[in-house]
Amino acid sequence: MHTGMSFSICLLKSILHGRKEQQLFIRCTVFTLFGSGKFLINMNVYIKNMVCLRCKMAVQSILEALDIDYVSIELGIVKLAGELSPEQQRKLNKALSHYELELMDNKKMILVERIKTLIIDTFRSSPGEMRLKFSEHLSKSLGYDYTYLANVFSETEGSTIERFYILTRTERVKELIVYEALSIKEIAYQLNFSSVSHLCLQFKKVTGQTPSMFKKLCDSQDYVWRTCE
Amino acid sequence: MMKHNLRLLVVDDDTDDIELFIEAAKEIDETIECTTAHNGQQALELLKNTDHPLPDFIFLDIRMPVFDGKKCLLEIKKDDRLKDIPVIIYTTSKEVEESKALREMGAVHFISKPSNAEEIYYLVSFVLEEQLFESRLKK
Numbered sequence: 235m236h237t238g239m240s241f242s243i244c245l246l247k248s249i250l251h252g253r254k255e256q257q258l259f260i261r262c263t264v265f266t267l268f269g270s271g272k273f274l275i276n277m278n279v280y281i282k283n284m285v286c287l288r289c290k291m292a293v294q295s296i297l298e299a300l301d302i303d304y305v306s307i308e309l310g311i312v313k314l315a316g317e318l319s320p321e322q323q324r325k326l327n328k329a330l331s332h333y334e335l336e337l338m339d340n341k342k343m344i345l346v347e348r349i350k351t352l353i354i355d356t357f358r359s360s361p362g363e364m365r366l367k368f369s370e371h372l373s374k375s376l377g378y379d380y381t382y383l384a385n386v387f388s389e390t391e392g393s394t395i396e397r398f399y400i401l402t403r404t405e406r407v408k409e410l411i412v413y414e415a416l417s418i419k420e421i422a423y424q425l426n427f428s429s430v431s432h433l434c435l436q437f438k439k440v441t442g443q444t445p446s447m448f449k450k451l452c453d454s455q456d457y458v459w460r461t462c463e
Numbered sequence: 464m465m466k467h468n469l470r471l472l473v474v475d476d477d478t479d480d481i482e483l484f485i486e487a488a489k490e491i492d493e494t495i496e497c498t499t500a501h502n503g504q505q506a507l508e509l510l511k512n513t514d515h516p517l518p519d520f521i522f523l524d525i526r527m528p529v530f531d532g533k534k535c536l537l538e539i540k541k542d543d544r545l546k547d548i549p550v551i552i553y554t555t556s557k558e559v560e561e562s563k564a565l566r567e568m569g570a571v572h573f574i575s576k577p578s579n580a581e582e583i584y585y586l587v588s589f590v591l592e593e594q595l596f597e598s599r600l601k602k
Contacts, residue, residue: 364596365600367593367597368596369572369593379559379562379563380562380573381557381558381559381562381563381573381575382559384574384575385557385559385575388577393582394577394582394585394586396582396585396586396588396590397581397582397585397586399585399589400585400588400589426592427592428591428592428595428599431492432491432492432592435490435491435492436491436588439490439584
């Protein structure tokens with residue numbers, strides 16, 4: 235494991251010289267361990283296209299295979315326990331590419347990925363209990379004005395946050411129909427639709443079929459859901 | 464839930480944009496009633512006419528000839544009868560500073576008009592949901 239000492243000194247030097255970011259795609263947090271006189275660096279590495287538990291497991295196995303110590307793995311973000319050498323970065327990127335995952339190398343792309351992760355997380359937790367409008371929740375969580383986030387998303391992705399939000403939620407509706415066997419009413423509440431009819435209309439607009447048609451199709455075709463494709 | 468059909472007032476000088484907007488609204492819910500105005504002056508006349516029911520939401524373009532959206536927003540916020548109607552700014556501008564200023568003036572949301580009908584659907588749908596969600600929270 236790397237101690238991170240040399241990197242921390244380098245980082246502090248760069249901050250003193252006004253270069254607050256040593257590398258575009260790695261954000262570092264420096265903590266002083268009182269008493270030890272050493273610095274411990276946690277590096278956040280941002281990974282594109284992580285959407286589910288399988289992606290997390292894939293990243294975990296890659297990190298272990300490459301002997302890279304980590305603190306936590308969340309969708310889109312891995313907190314490493316130390317610095318990452320250029321060689322490790324190269325190997326990590328190569329291994330990730332086998333799973334169609336990749337390290338991100340641009341600030342705006344990182345922000346877009348964080349927006350996507352937040353949207354995915356919202357529908358996987360309990361949005362029914364949300365007490366803020368989603369745009370406010372996004373803005374508060376990421377620390378940027380919603381208009382700025384919407385602009386960055388559109389510039390980077392070529393489509394809007396709102397579209398991604400609705401498409402992601404529609405995919406979640408499918409999952410809840412197939413795997414959780416929830417009623418449409420329960421799903422409408424859980425995913426913050428204003429009404430059951432709104433859910434049905436939007437589902438039809440996006441998928442071309444009603445939720446009940448979708449359910450029948452799944453039942454008849456032994457539908458297998460693949461979230462990672 | 465609202466007891467009547469959802470009523471929207473769309474204020475925009477571009478008739479093509481208005482048509483795309485109405486199309487998107489009808490796809491969200493065909494019972495949505497859309498009233499339109501082509502400038503701020505016309506919008507205020509409609510809003511102040513007590514024979515017409517008030518809209519639940521106003522979608523307001525900022526850049527319009529005659530009487531622009533900013534002036535219209537100010538007039539709406541000055542009127543006790545109108546000031547609580549949520550106003551969504553719907554414009555070609557992407558200026559973050561302008562969006563902040565308009566929100567401080569009382570607009571509830573600032574959205575940049577997308578270039579195609581499909582994106583308009585997603586945008587209008589998202590914004591309406593947000594406003595309906597907020598109305599539910601307030602209740």
